[in-house]
Amino acid sequence: MDRLTSMNVFVRTSELGSFAAASEALRISPQMVAKHIARLEARLGTVLINRTTRRQHLTDIGRSYYERCKVVLVEAEAADAIALEMKTTPSGVIRVNAPVTFGSSTLAPFITQYLDNFPETQVELTLTDRLVDPVEEGYEVILRIGELTDGPMIASPLRPYRLIACASPGYLAQNGVPDTPASLAQHSCLVYGIWSPQDPCRWIFSKDGKTHEVRPAGRLRANDWRALLHAAVKGYGVTLGPEDVLKEEITAGRLVQILPDYTGPSRPMHVLTPAGLRQTVKIRCFINAIKEAFG
Structure with a gap:
Protein backbone atom coordinates (compact mmCIF):
# COMPACT_ATOMS: atom_id res chain seq x y z
CA MET A 1 0.00 0.00 0.00
CA ASP A 2 1.18 3.53 -0.78
CA ARG A 3 1.97 5.50 2.38
CA LEU A 4 0.48 8.77 1.05
CA THR A 5 -2.73 6.93 0.19
CA SER A 6 -2.87 5.49 3.70
CA MET A 7 -2.27 8.96 5.16
CA ASN A 8 -5.13 10.34 3.05
CA VAL A 9 -7.44 7.54 4.26
CA PHE A 10 -6.43 8.26 7.86
CA VAL A 11 -7.09 12.01 7.48
CA ARG A 12 -10.50 11.46 5.90
CA THR A 13 -11.44 8.91 8.56
CA SER A 14 -10.40 11.34 11.30
CA GLU A 15 -12.41 14.18 9.76
CA LEU A 16 -15.54 12.18 8.93
CA GLY A 17 -15.64 10.31 12.21
CA SER A 18 -16.07 6.72 11.05
CA PHE A 19 -14.68 4.05 8.77
CA ALA A 20 -18.04 3.80 7.01
CA ALA A 21 -18.15 7.54 6.20
CA ALA A 22 -14.56 7.47 4.93
CA SER A 23 -15.36 4.39 2.88
CA GLU A 24 -18.26 6.15 1.17
CA ALA A 25 -16.29 9.36 0.58
CA LEU A 26 -13.25 7.57 -0.82
CA ARG A 27 -15.26 4.91 -2.68
CA ILE A 28 -13.41 2.02 -1.13
CA SER A 29 -14.66 -0.73 1.18
CA PRO A 30 -14.71 -0.27 4.98
CA GLN A 31 -12.35 -3.26 5.16
CA MET A 32 -9.84 -1.41 2.95
CA VAL A 33 -10.13 1.67 5.17
CA ALA A 34 -9.33 -0.51 8.17
CA LYS A 35 -6.32 -2.04 6.36
CA HIS A 36 -4.87 1.40 5.62
CA ILE A 37 -5.24 2.49 9.25
CA ALA A 38 -3.83 -0.82 10.53
CA ARG A 39 -0.84 -0.49 8.19
CA LEU A 40 -0.01 2.97 9.53
CA GLU A 41 -0.40 1.81 13.13
CA ALA A 42 1.84 -1.19 12.48
CA ARG A 43 4.46 0.99 10.83
CA LEU A 44 4.42 3.47 13.73
CA GLY A 45 4.04 0.87 16.45
CA THR A 46 1.21 2.73 18.13
CA VAL A 47 -2.57 3.14 18.10
CA LEU A 48 -3.83 6.16 16.17
CA ILE A 49 -7.58 5.64 16.55
CA ASN A 50 -9.32 4.10 19.55
CA ARG A 51 -12.25 2.08 18.23
CA THR A 52 -15.27 0.62 19.97
CA THR A 53 -18.47 -0.84 18.58
CA ARG A 54 -20.23 2.53 18.97
CA ARG A 55 -17.65 5.25 18.44
CA GLN A 56 -14.07 6.09 17.62
CA HIS A 57 -11.70 8.88 18.60
CA LEU A 58 -8.11 9.84 17.96
CA THR A 59 -5.45 9.09 20.53
CA ASP A 60 -3.08 11.88 21.57
CA ILE A 61 -0.50 10.54 19.13
CA GLY A 62 -3.24 10.17 16.52
CA ARG A 63 -4.17 13.86 16.80
CA SER A 64 -0.56 14.98 16.34
CA TYR A 65 -0.06 12.56 13.46
CA TYR A 66 -3.30 13.82 11.85
CA GLU A 67 -2.03 17.42 11.84
CA ARG A 68 1.29 16.43 10.27
CA CYS A 69 -0.39 14.22 7.68
CA LYS A 70 -2.46 17.17 6.49
CA VAL A 71 0.74 19.17 5.94
CA VAL A 72 2.40 16.29 4.08
CA LEU A 73 -0.62 15.82 1.80
CA VAL A 74 -0.79 19.54 0.99
CA GLU A 75 2.91 19.54 0.10
CA ALA A 76 2.47 16.44 -2.05
CA GLU A 77 -0.41 18.10 -3.90
CA ALA A 78 1.72 21.22 -4.40
CA ALA A 79 4.48 19.08 -5.89
CA ASP A 80 1.99 17.54 -8.30
CA ALA A 81 0.74 21.03 -9.18
CA ILE A 82 4.26 22.12 -10.11
CA ALA A 83 4.50 19.21 -12.52
CA LEU A 84 1.08 19.97 -13.97
CA GLU A 85 2.02 23.63 -14.35
CA MET A 86 4.73 22.64 -16.79
CA LYS A 87 2.11 21.19 -19.12
CA THR A 88 0.64 23.48 -21.78
CA THR A 89 -2.81 21.84 -21.79
CA PRO A 90 -4.95 22.51 -18.70
CA SER A 91 -5.94 19.34 -16.86
CA GLY A 92 -7.13 18.26 -13.46
CA VAL A 93 -9.96 19.17 -11.09
CA ILE A 94 -10.99 22.81 -10.60
CA ARG A 95 -13.00 23.46 -7.42
CA VAL A 96 -15.41 26.34 -8.05
CA ASN A 97 -17.90 28.17 -5.82
CA ALA A 98 -20.60 30.59 -7.03
CA PRO A 99 -23.92 32.14 -5.93
CA VAL A 100 -26.95 29.95 -6.53
CA THR A 101 -28.94 31.90 -9.15
CA PHE A 102 -25.95 33.07 -11.19
CA GLY A 103 -24.29 29.66 -10.91
CA SER A 104 -27.27 27.59 -12.05
CA SER A 105 -28.56 29.90 -14.78
CA THR A 106 -25.48 31.61 -16.24
CA LEU A 107 -22.28 29.93 -15.04
CA ALA A 108 -23.37 26.33 -15.62
CA PRO A 109 -23.72 26.72 -19.43
CA PHE A 110 -20.29 28.37 -19.50
CA ILE A 111 -18.76 25.46 -17.59
CA THR A 112 -20.20 22.79 -19.88
CA GLN A 113 -18.77 24.68 -22.87
CA TYR A 114 -15.43 24.95 -21.08
CA LEU A 115 -15.37 21.20 -20.45
CA ASP A 116 -16.00 20.64 -24.14
CA ASN A 117 -13.07 22.91 -25.02
CA THR A 126 -20.68 24.22 -5.44
CA LEU A 127 -23.53 26.75 -5.38
CA THR A 128 -24.31 28.67 -2.20
CA ASP A 129 -25.25 32.24 -1.31
CA ARG A 130 -23.23 32.25 1.91
CA LEU A 131 -19.69 33.63 2.03
CA VAL A 132 -17.39 30.64 1.88
CA ASP A 133 -13.84 30.41 3.22
CA PRO A 134 -11.90 29.28 0.14
CA VAL A 135 -8.85 28.13 2.11
CA GLU A 136 -10.78 26.17 4.74
CA GLU A 137 -13.24 24.71 2.23
CA GLY A 138 -10.76 24.05 -0.56
CA TYR A 139 -12.08 26.30 -3.36
CA GLU A 140 -9.68 27.43 -6.07
CA VAL A 141 -11.99 29.79 -7.97
CA ILE A 142 -14.83 31.82 -6.44
CA LEU A 143 -17.42 33.95 -8.20
CA ARG A 144 -18.62 36.70 -5.88
CA ILE A 145 -21.49 39.17 -6.36
CA GLY A 146 -21.48 42.27 -4.14
CA GLU A 147 -18.84 44.29 -2.35
CA LEU A 148 -15.70 42.36 -1.46
CA THR A 149 -15.05 41.76 2.22
CA ASP A 150 -12.65 38.82 1.95
CA GLY A 151 -9.12 38.64 3.27
CA PRO A 152 -6.07 38.16 1.05
CA MET A 153 -7.58 37.30 -2.33
CA ILE A 154 -6.66 37.98 -5.95
CA ALA A 155 -9.74 39.64 -7.46
CA SER A 156 -10.50 40.34 -11.12
CA PRO A 157 -13.56 42.52 -11.85
CA LEU A 158 -16.24 41.21 -14.17
CA ARG A 159 -19.22 43.02 -15.67
CA PRO A 160 -21.76 44.23 -13.08
CA TYR A 161 -24.59 41.90 -12.11
CA ARG A 162 -27.56 43.92 -13.39
CA LEU A 163 -31.18 43.35 -12.44
CA ILE A 164 -34.21 44.32 -14.52
CA ALA A 165 -37.95 44.30 -13.82
CA CYS A 166 -40.33 42.16 -15.88
CA ALA A 167 -43.88 40.86 -15.94
CA SER A 168 -45.89 38.61 -18.22
CA PRO A 169 -47.94 40.06 -21.11
CA GLY A 170 -51.11 38.70 -19.49
CA TYR A 171 -50.39 40.38 -16.14
CA LEU A 172 -49.66 43.72 -17.82
CA ALA A 173 -52.81 43.51 -19.95
CA GLN A 174 -54.90 42.98 -16.83
CA ASN A 175 -53.15 45.37 -14.45
CA GLY A 176 -51.56 48.03 -16.65
CA VAL A 177 -47.92 48.82 -17.37
CA PRO A 178 -45.97 50.65 -14.61
CA ASP A 179 -44.37 53.80 -16.03
CA THR A 180 -42.38 54.89 -12.96
CA PRO A 181 -40.79 53.00 -10.05
CA ALA A 182 -43.31 54.64 -7.70
CA SER A 183 -46.18 53.07 -9.63
CA LEU A 184 -44.94 49.63 -8.60
CA ALA A 185 -46.68 50.30 -5.27
CA GLN A 186 -49.95 49.58 -7.11
CA HIS A 187 -48.71 46.22 -8.38
CA SER A 188 -48.15 42.76 -6.98
CA CYS A 189 -44.39 42.25 -6.76
CA LEU A 190 -42.56 38.95 -6.45
CA VAL A 191 -39.98 39.46 -3.71
CA TYR A 192 -36.71 37.56 -3.50
CA GLY A 193 -35.60 36.73 0.06
CA ILE A 194 -37.42 36.64 3.36
CA TRP A 195 -37.61 40.18 4.71
CA SER A 196 -39.03 41.68 7.92
CA PRO A 197 -40.68 45.03 8.76
CA GLN A 198 -37.44 46.02 10.47
CA ASP A 199 -35.44 45.12 7.35
CA PRO A 200 -37.74 45.58 4.34
CA CYS A 201 -36.86 44.71 0.75
CA ARG A 202 -35.76 47.64 -1.39
CA TRP A 203 -35.62 47.91 -5.17
CA ILE A 204 -33.41 50.79 -6.30
CA PHE A 205 -33.79 52.32 -9.77
CA SER A 206 -31.96 55.30 -11.23
CA LYS A 207 -32.52 57.77 -14.07
CA ASP A 208 -30.80 61.04 -15.01
CA GLY A 209 -28.63 60.87 -11.92
CA LYS A 210 -31.56 60.44 -9.51
CA THR A 211 -32.33 57.32 -7.52
CA HIS A 212 -35.82 55.96 -6.88
CA GLU A 213 -36.38 53.53 -4.01
CA VAL A 214 -39.28 51.10 -4.05
CA ARG A 215 -40.41 48.84 -1.22
CA PRO A 216 -42.12 46.07 -3.16
CA ALA A 217 -45.04 44.14 -1.74
CA GLY A 218 -46.96 41.17 -3.03
CA ARG A 219 -48.47 37.79 -2.28
CA LEU A 220 -45.37 35.68 -2.93
CA ARG A 221 -41.89 35.81 -1.43
CA ALA A 222 -39.25 33.14 -1.91
CA ASN A 223 -35.58 32.53 -1.18
CA ASP A 224 -35.15 30.85 -4.58
CA TRP A 225 -35.38 33.19 -7.54
CA ARG A 226 -36.34 30.40 -9.95
CA ALA A 227 -39.62 30.04 -8.05
CA LEU A 228 -40.32 33.73 -8.59
CA LEU A 229 -39.46 33.47 -12.29
CA HIS A 230 -42.02 30.66 -12.65
CA ALA A 231 -44.64 32.79 -10.90
CA ALA A 232 -43.86 35.81 -13.11
CA VAL A 233 -44.25 33.77 -16.30
CA LYS A 234 -47.59 32.48 -14.97
CA GLY A 235 -48.80 36.07 -14.49
CA TYR A 236 -48.62 36.48 -10.71
CA GLY A 237 -46.77 39.79 -10.66
CA VAL A 238 -43.64 41.81 -11.34
CA THR A 239 -40.26 40.19 -10.78
CA LEU A 240 -36.82 41.74 -10.44
CA GLY A 241 -34.12 39.40 -11.65
CA PRO A 242 -30.82 38.98 -13.47
CA GLU A 243 -30.75 40.47 -16.95
CA ASP A 244 -28.79 37.51 -18.35
CA VAL A 245 -31.65 35.14 -17.56
CA LEU A 246 -34.62 37.41 -18.19
CA LYS A 247 -33.52 38.44 -21.67
CA GLU A 248 -34.14 34.84 -22.78
CA GLU A 249 -37.70 35.01 -21.39
CA ILE A 250 -38.21 38.40 -23.07
CA THR A 251 -36.98 37.09 -26.44
CA ALA A 252 -39.33 34.12 -26.12
CA GLY A 253 -42.25 36.47 -25.40
CA ARG A 254 -42.99 34.98 -22.00
CA LEU A 255 -42.06 38.20 -20.19
CA VAL A 256 -41.90 41.91 -21.00
CA GLN A 257 -39.36 44.30 -19.51
CA ILE A 258 -40.93 47.21 -17.66
CA LEU A 259 -39.34 50.54 -16.78
CA PRO A 260 -36.78 50.17 -19.60
CA ASP A 261 -35.82 53.86 -19.29
CA TYR A 262 -34.63 53.28 -15.71
CA THR A 263 -31.44 51.52 -14.69
CA GLY A 264 -32.22 48.70 -12.30
CA PRO A 265 -30.17 47.60 -9.31
CA SER A 266 -26.60 46.64 -10.15
CA ARG A 267 -23.96 44.94 -8.03
CA PRO A 268 -20.24 44.42 -8.67
CA MET A 269 -19.07 40.94 -9.61
CA HIS A 270 -15.57 39.46 -9.31
CA VAL A 271 -13.72 36.22 -9.88
CA LEU A 272 -11.45 35.43 -6.93
CA THR A 273 -8.62 33.07 -6.08
CA PRO A 274 -6.83 32.73 -2.70
CA ALA A 275 -3.71 34.89 -2.67
CA GLY A 276 -1.46 32.01 -1.59
CA LEU A 277 -2.73 29.57 -4.19
CA ARG A 278 -0.28 28.54 -6.90
CA GLN A 279 -1.58 29.81 -10.25
CA THR A 280 -1.37 26.57 -12.24
CA VAL A 281 -2.22 26.28 -15.91
CA LYS A 282 -5.67 24.84 -15.14
CA ILE A 283 -6.58 27.81 -12.91
CA ARG A 284 -5.12 30.52 -15.15
CA CYS A 285 -6.89 29.10 -18.19
CA PHE A 286 -10.23 28.83 -16.37
CA ILE A 287 -10.05 32.38 -14.98
CA ASN A 288 -9.05 33.82 -18.35
CA ALA A 289 -12.04 32.09 -19.92
CA ILE A 290 -14.35 33.51 -17.23
CA LYS A 291 -12.99 37.04 -17.81
CA GLU A 292 -13.49 36.65 -21.53
CA ALA A 293 -17.07 35.43 -21.10
CA PHE A 294 -18.17 37.74 -18.28
CA GLY A 295 -15.64 40.58 -18.34
Missing part, protein backbone atom coordinates in the same frame (compact mmCIF):
# COMPACT_ATOMS: atom_id res chain seq x y z
CA PHE A 118 -10.70 21.33 -22.47
CA PRO A 119 -11.56 17.63 -22.16
CA GLU A 120 -8.74 16.90 -19.69
CA THR A 121 -10.26 19.18 -17.04
CA GLN A 122 -12.93 18.45 -14.45
CA VAL A 123 -15.01 20.97 -12.50
CA GLU A 124 -16.47 20.52 -9.02
CA LEU A 125 -19.09 23.30 -8.76
Whole structure:
Protein backbone atom coordinates (compact mmCIF):
# COMPACT_ATOMS: atom_id res chain seq x y z
CA MET A 1 0.00 0.00 0.00
CA ASP A 2 1.18 3.53 -0.78
CA ARG A 3 1.97 5.50 2.38
CA LEU A 4 0.48 8.77 1.05
CA THR A 5 -2.73 6.93 0.19
CA SER A 6 -2.87 5.49 3.70
CA MET A 7 -2.27 8.96 5.16
CA ASN A 8 -5.13 10.34 3.05
CA VAL A 9 -7.44 7.54 4.26
CA PHE A 10 -6.43 8.26 7.86
CA VAL A 11 -7.09 12.01 7.48
CA ARG A 12 -10.50 11.46 5.90
CA THR A 13 -11.44 8.91 8.56
CA SER A 14 -10.40 11.34 11.30
CA GLU A 15 -12.41 14.18 9.76
CA LEU A 16 -15.54 12.18 8.93
CA GLY A 17 -15.64 10.31 12.21
CA SER A 18 -16.07 6.72 11.05
CA PHE A 19 -14.68 4.05 8.77
CA ALA A 20 -18.04 3.80 7.01
CA ALA A 21 -18.15 7.54 6.20
CA ALA A 22 -14.56 7.47 4.93
CA SER A 23 -15.36 4.39 2.88
CA GLU A 24 -18.26 6.15 1.17
CA ALA A 25 -16.29 9.36 0.58
CA LEU A 26 -13.25 7.57 -0.82
CA ARG A 27 -15.26 4.91 -2.68
CA ILE A 28 -13.41 2.02 -1.13
CA SER A 29 -14.66 -0.73 1.18
CA PRO A 30 -14.71 -0.27 4.98
CA GLN A 31 -12.35 -3.26 5.16
CA MET A 32 -9.84 -1.41 2.95
CA VAL A 33 -10.13 1.67 5.17
CA ALA A 34 -9.33 -0.51 8.17
CA LYS A 35 -6.32 -2.04 6.36
CA HIS A 36 -4.87 1.40 5.62
CA ILE A 37 -5.24 2.49 9.25
CA ALA A 38 -3.83 -0.82 10.53
CA ARG A 39 -0.84 -0.49 8.19
CA LEU A 40 -0.01 2.97 9.53
CA GLU A 41 -0.40 1.81 13.13
CA ALA A 42 1.84 -1.19 12.48
CA ARG A 43 4.46 0.99 10.83
CA LEU A 44 4.42 3.47 13.73
CA GLY A 45 4.04 0.87 16.45
CA THR A 46 1.21 2.73 18.13
CA VAL A 47 -2.57 3.14 18.10
CA LEU A 48 -3.83 6.16 16.17
CA ILE A 49 -7.58 5.64 16.55
CA ASN A 50 -9.32 4.10 19.55
CA ARG A 51 -12.25 2.08 18.23
CA THR A 52 -15.27 0.62 19.97
CA THR A 53 -18.47 -0.84 18.58
CA ARG A 54 -20.23 2.53 18.97
CA ARG A 55 -17.65 5.25 18.44
CA GLN A 56 -14.07 6.09 17.62
CA HIS A 57 -11.70 8.88 18.60
CA LEU A 58 -8.11 9.84 17.96
CA THR A 59 -5.45 9.09 20.53
CA ASP A 60 -3.08 11.88 21.57
CA ILE A 61 -0.50 10.54 19.13
CA GLY A 62 -3.24 10.17 16.52
CA ARG A 63 -4.17 13.86 16.80
CA SER A 64 -0.56 14.98 16.34
CA TYR A 65 -0.06 12.56 13.46
CA TYR A 66 -3.30 13.82 11.85
CA GLU A 67 -2.03 17.42 11.84
CA ARG A 68 1.29 16.43 10.27
CA CYS A 69 -0.39 14.22 7.68
CA LYS A 70 -2.46 17.17 6.49
CA VAL A 71 0.74 19.17 5.94
CA VAL A 72 2.40 16.29 4.08
CA LEU A 73 -0.62 15.82 1.80
CA VAL A 74 -0.79 19.54 0.99
CA GLU A 75 2.91 19.54 0.10
CA ALA A 76 2.47 16.44 -2.05
CA GLU A 77 -0.41 18.10 -3.90
CA ALA A 78 1.72 21.22 -4.40
CA ALA A 79 4.48 19.08 -5.89
CA ASP A 80 1.99 17.54 -8.30
CA ALA A 81 0.74 21.03 -9.18
CA ILE A 82 4.26 22.12 -10.11
CA ALA A 83 4.50 19.21 -12.52
CA LEU A 84 1.08 19.97 -13.97
CA GLU A 85 2.02 23.63 -14.35
CA MET A 86 4.73 22.64 -16.79
CA LYS A 87 2.11 21.19 -19.12
CA THR A 88 0.64 23.48 -21.78
CA THR A 89 -2.81 21.84 -21.79
CA PRO A 90 -4.95 22.51 -18.70
CA SER A 91 -5.94 19.34 -16.86
CA GLY A 92 -7.13 18.26 -13.46
CA VAL A 93 -9.96 19.17 -11.09
CA ILE A 94 -10.99 22.81 -10.60
CA ARG A 95 -13.00 23.46 -7.42
CA VAL A 96 -15.41 26.34 -8.05
CA ASN A 97 -17.90 28.17 -5.82
CA ALA A 98 -20.60 30.59 -7.03
CA PRO A 99 -23.92 32.14 -5.93
CA VAL A 100 -26.95 29.95 -6.53
CA THR A 101 -28.94 31.90 -9.15
CA PHE A 102 -25.95 33.07 -11.19
CA GLY A 103 -24.29 29.66 -10.91
CA SER A 104 -27.27 27.59 -12.05
CA SER A 105 -28.56 29.90 -14.78
CA THR A 106 -25.48 31.61 -16.24
CA LEU A 107 -22.28 29.93 -15.04
CA ALA A 108 -23.37 26.33 -15.62
CA PRO A 109 -23.72 26.72 -19.43
CA PHE A 110 -20.29 28.37 -19.50
CA ILE A 111 -18.76 25.46 -17.59
CA THR A 112 -20.20 22.79 -19.88
CA GLN A 113 -18.77 24.68 -22.87
CA TYR A 114 -15.43 24.95 -21.08
CA LEU A 115 -15.37 21.20 -20.45
CA ASP A 116 -16.00 20.64 -24.14
CA ASN A 117 -13.07 22.91 -25.02
CA PHE A 118 -10.70 21.33 -22.47
CA PRO A 119 -11.56 17.63 -22.16
CA GLU A 120 -8.74 16.90 -19.69
CA THR A 121 -10.26 19.18 -17.04
CA GLN A 122 -12.93 18.45 -14.45
CA VAL A 123 -15.01 20.97 -12.50
CA GLU A 124 -16.47 20.52 -9.02
CA LEU A 125 -19.09 23.30 -8.76
CA THR A 126 -20.68 24.22 -5.44
CA LEU A 127 -23.53 26.75 -5.38
CA THR A 128 -24.31 28.67 -2.20
CA ASP A 129 -25.25 32.24 -1.31
CA ARG A 130 -23.23 32.25 1.91
CA LEU A 131 -19.69 33.63 2.03
CA VAL A 132 -17.39 30.64 1.88
CA ASP A 133 -13.84 30.41 3.22
CA PRO A 134 -11.90 29.28 0.14
CA VAL A 135 -8.85 28.13 2.11
CA GLU A 136 -10.78 26.17 4.74
CA GLU A 137 -13.24 24.71 2.23
CA GLY A 138 -10.76 24.05 -0.56
CA TYR A 139 -12.08 26.30 -3.36
CA GLU A 140 -9.68 27.43 -6.07
CA VAL A 141 -11.99 29.79 -7.97
CA ILE A 142 -14.83 31.82 -6.44
CA LEU A 143 -17.42 33.95 -8.20
CA ARG A 144 -18.62 36.70 -5.88
CA ILE A 145 -21.49 39.17 -6.36
CA GLY A 146 -21.48 42.27 -4.14
CA GLU A 147 -18.84 44.29 -2.35
CA LEU A 148 -15.70 42.36 -1.46
CA THR A 149 -15.05 41.76 2.22
CA ASP A 150 -12.65 38.82 1.95
CA GLY A 151 -9.12 38.64 3.27
CA PRO A 152 -6.07 38.16 1.05
CA MET A 153 -7.58 37.30 -2.33
CA ILE A 154 -6.66 37.98 -5.95
CA ALA A 155 -9.74 39.64 -7.46
CA SER A 156 -10.50 40.34 -11.12
CA PRO A 157 -13.56 42.52 -11.85
CA LEU A 158 -16.24 41.21 -14.17
CA ARG A 159 -19.22 43.02 -15.67
CA PRO A 160 -21.76 44.23 -13.08
CA TYR A 161 -24.59 41.90 -12.11
CA ARG A 162 -27.56 43.92 -13.39
CA LEU A 163 -31.18 43.35 -12.44
CA ILE A 164 -34.21 44.32 -14.52
CA ALA A 165 -37.95 44.30 -13.82
CA CYS A 166 -40.33 42.16 -15.88
CA ALA A 167 -43.88 40.86 -15.94
CA SER A 168 -45.89 38.61 -18.22
CA PRO A 169 -47.94 40.06 -21.11
CA GLY A 170 -51.11 38.70 -19.49
CA TYR A 171 -50.39 40.38 -16.14
CA LEU A 172 -49.66 43.72 -17.82
CA ALA A 173 -52.81 43.51 -19.95
CA GLN A 174 -54.90 42.98 -16.83
CA ASN A 175 -53.15 45.37 -14.45
CA GLY A 176 -51.56 48.03 -16.65
CA VAL A 177 -47.92 48.82 -17.37
CA PRO A 178 -45.97 50.65 -14.61
CA ASP A 179 -44.37 53.80 -16.03
CA THR A 180 -42.38 54.89 -12.96
CA PRO A 181 -40.79 53.00 -10.05
CA ALA A 182 -43.31 54.64 -7.70
CA SER A 183 -46.18 53.07 -9.63
CA LEU A 184 -44.94 49.63 -8.60
CA ALA A 185 -46.68 50.30 -5.27
CA GLN A 186 -49.95 49.58 -7.11
CA HIS A 187 -48.71 46.22 -8.38
CA SER A 188 -48.15 42.76 -6.98
CA CYS A 189 -44.39 42.25 -6.76
CA LEU A 190 -42.56 38.95 -6.45
CA VAL A 191 -39.98 39.46 -3.71
CA TYR A 192 -36.71 37.56 -3.50
CA GLY A 193 -35.60 36.73 0.06
CA ILE A 194 -37.42 36.64 3.36
CA TRP A 195 -37.61 40.18 4.71
CA SER A 196 -39.03 41.68 7.92
CA PRO A 197 -40.68 45.03 8.76
CA GLN A 198 -37.44 46.02 10.47
CA ASP A 199 -35.44 45.12 7.35
CA PRO A 200 -37.74 45.58 4.34
CA CYS A 201 -36.86 44.71 0.75
CA ARG A 202 -35.76 47.64 -1.39
CA TRP A 203 -35.62 47.91 -5.17
CA ILE A 204 -33.41 50.79 -6.30
CA PHE A 205 -33.79 52.32 -9.77
CA SER A 206 -31.96 55.30 -11.23
CA LYS A 207 -32.52 57.77 -14.07
CA ASP A 208 -30.80 61.04 -15.01
CA GLY A 209 -28.63 60.87 -11.92
CA LYS A 210 -31.56 60.44 -9.51
CA THR A 211 -32.33 57.32 -7.52
CA HIS A 212 -35.82 55.96 -6.88
CA GLU A 213 -36.38 53.53 -4.01
CA VAL A 214 -39.28 51.10 -4.05
CA ARG A 215 -40.41 48.84 -1.22
CA PRO A 216 -42.12 46.07 -3.16
CA ALA A 217 -45.04 44.14 -1.74
CA GLY A 218 -46.96 41.17 -3.03
CA ARG A 219 -48.47 37.79 -2.28
CA LEU A 220 -45.37 35.68 -2.93
CA ARG A 221 -41.89 35.81 -1.43
CA ALA A 222 -39.25 33.14 -1.91
CA ASN A 223 -35.58 32.53 -1.18
CA ASP A 224 -35.15 30.85 -4.58
CA TRP A 225 -35.38 33.19 -7.54
CA ARG A 226 -36.34 30.40 -9.95
CA ALA A 227 -39.62 30.04 -8.05
CA LEU A 228 -40.32 33.73 -8.59
CA LEU A 229 -39.46 33.47 -12.29
CA HIS A 230 -42.02 30.66 -12.65
CA ALA A 231 -44.64 32.79 -10.90
CA ALA A 232 -43.86 35.81 -13.11
CA VAL A 233 -44.25 33.77 -16.30
CA LYS A 234 -47.59 32.48 -14.97
CA GLY A 235 -48.80 36.07 -14.49
CA TYR A 236 -48.62 36.48 -10.71
CA GLY A 237 -46.77 39.79 -10.66
CA VAL A 238 -43.64 41.81 -11.34
CA THR A 239 -40.26 40.19 -10.78
CA LEU A 240 -36.82 41.74 -10.44
CA GLY A 241 -34.12 39.40 -11.65
CA PRO A 242 -30.82 38.98 -13.47
CA GLU A 243 -30.75 40.47 -16.95
CA ASP A 244 -28.79 37.51 -18.35
CA VAL A 245 -31.65 35.14 -17.56
CA LEU A 246 -34.62 37.41 -18.19
CA LYS A 247 -33.52 38.44 -21.67
CA GLU A 248 -34.14 34.84 -22.78
CA GLU A 249 -37.70 35.01 -21.39
CA ILE A 250 -38.21 38.40 -23.07
CA THR A 251 -36.98 37.09 -26.44
CA ALA A 252 -39.33 34.12 -26.12
CA GLY A 253 -42.25 36.47 -25.40
CA ARG A 254 -42.99 34.98 -22.00
CA LEU A 255 -42.06 38.20 -20.19
CA VAL A 256 -41.90 41.91 -21.00
CA GLN A 257 -39.36 44.30 -19.51
CA ILE A 258 -40.93 47.21 -17.66
CA LEU A 259 -39.34 50.54 -16.78
CA PRO A 260 -36.78 50.17 -19.60
CA ASP A 261 -35.82 53.86 -19.29
CA TYR A 262 -34.63 53.28 -15.71
CA THR A 263 -31.44 51.52 -14.69
CA GLY A 264 -32.22 48.70 -12.30
CA PRO A 265 -30.17 47.60 -9.31
CA SER A 266 -26.60 46.64 -10.15
CA ARG A 267 -23.96 44.94 -8.03
CA PRO A 268 -20.24 44.42 -8.67
CA MET A 269 -19.07 40.94 -9.61
CA HIS A 270 -15.57 39.46 -9.31
CA VAL A 271 -13.72 36.22 -9.88
CA LEU A 272 -11.45 35.43 -6.93
CA THR A 273 -8.62 33.07 -6.08
CA PRO A 274 -6.83 32.73 -2.70
CA ALA A 275 -3.71 34.89 -2.67
CA GLY A 276 -1.46 32.01 -1.59
CA LEU A 277 -2.73 29.57 -4.19
CA ARG A 278 -0.28 28.54 -6.90
CA GLN A 279 -1.58 29.81 -10.25
CA THR A 280 -1.37 26.57 -12.24
CA VAL A 281 -2.22 26.28 -15.91
CA LYS A 282 -5.67 24.84 -15.14
CA ILE A 283 -6.58 27.81 -12.91
CA ARG A 284 -5.12 30.52 -15.15
CA CYS A 285 -6.89 29.10 -18.19
CA PHE A 286 -10.23 28.83 -16.37
CA ILE A 287 -10.05 32.38 -14.98
CA ASN A 288 -9.05 33.82 -18.35
CA ALA A 289 -12.04 32.09 -19.92
CA ILE A 290 -14.35 33.51 -17.23
CA LYS A 291 -12.99 37.04 -17.81
CA GLU A 292 -13.49 36.65 -21.53
CA ALA A 293 -17.07 35.43 -21.10
CA PHE A 294 -18.17 37.74 -18.28
CA GLY A 295 -15.64 40.58 -18.34
